[in-house]
Amino acid sequence: MLGMEQQDHLTVKSELKLLNLVQQWFEQFCLNYLSPSLWSExxxxxxxxxLAEGFTNAVxxxxxxxPPETTxxxxxxxxxxxxxxxxxDRGKPFNPDAIREPEPGTLQVGGYGWFLLRRLADRVVYERTLDGRNCLLIVKYALIGQ
Structure with missing residues (x-):
């Protein structure tokens, strides 16, 4: 494990209209700290x-x-x-392993977001924490060694 270089934190209300703010905050972090030689567009x-999928799922x-004031x-x-x-998030936990993967070429109600997340990231973990919150962890590895 290599050491942490930079970090940032954002707290927002549980409102879909704040998605643009969340994405702009993340984009600014990327512009400030991510090297184009290690991170492709x-x-x-x-x-x-x-990030957008995780945030909208939480909301x-x-x-x-x-209440929308829930952060x-x-x-x-x-x-x-x-x-x-x-x-x-502060909602009730769920078991993502219980979600059936959509069959190609078929329609089903719900479940697409979790599979989209797993395809976008290198690692995705969803777990309940001791303080009663849920944490969605999304990990993407740099181009080092790839």
């Missing part, structure tokens, strides 16, 4: 899309029964070899 696009699903915390941590995004 494609990787950054995938990370931004994964639409985890916080659907909670969502987002952390971004840059290491020498990877970028980690953590999205913290």
């Amino acid at each position: 494609s990787q950054l696009y995938r990370l931004n899309l994964a 639409r699903h985890a916080h659907h029964a909670l 969502i915390d987002i952390d971004v941590c840059l290491f020498l070899d990877r970028l980690e995004i953590r999205i913290w």
Whole structure:
């Protein structure tokens, strides 16, 4: 494991209209700290899309029964070899392994977001923490050694 280089934190209310703010914050972090020699535009696009999916899922699903003032915390941590995004919500936990993967060419209600996340990132983990929050961890590795 290589040491952390940079990190940032954002707290926003549980409102879909704040997605643009969340994405602009992330894009600014990337502009400030990510080296173009280690991070391709494609990787950054995938990370931004994964962040958008994680945030909107927290608003639409985890916080659907909670007041809009309920906050969502987002952390971004840059290491020498990877970028980690953590999205913290206060909703009821769910088991992503219980979601059936959509069959190609068929339609089903729900479940696409989790599989999209897993295809956009190198590692995705969703777990309940001891403080009663849920954490969605999205990891993407730099171009080092690839």
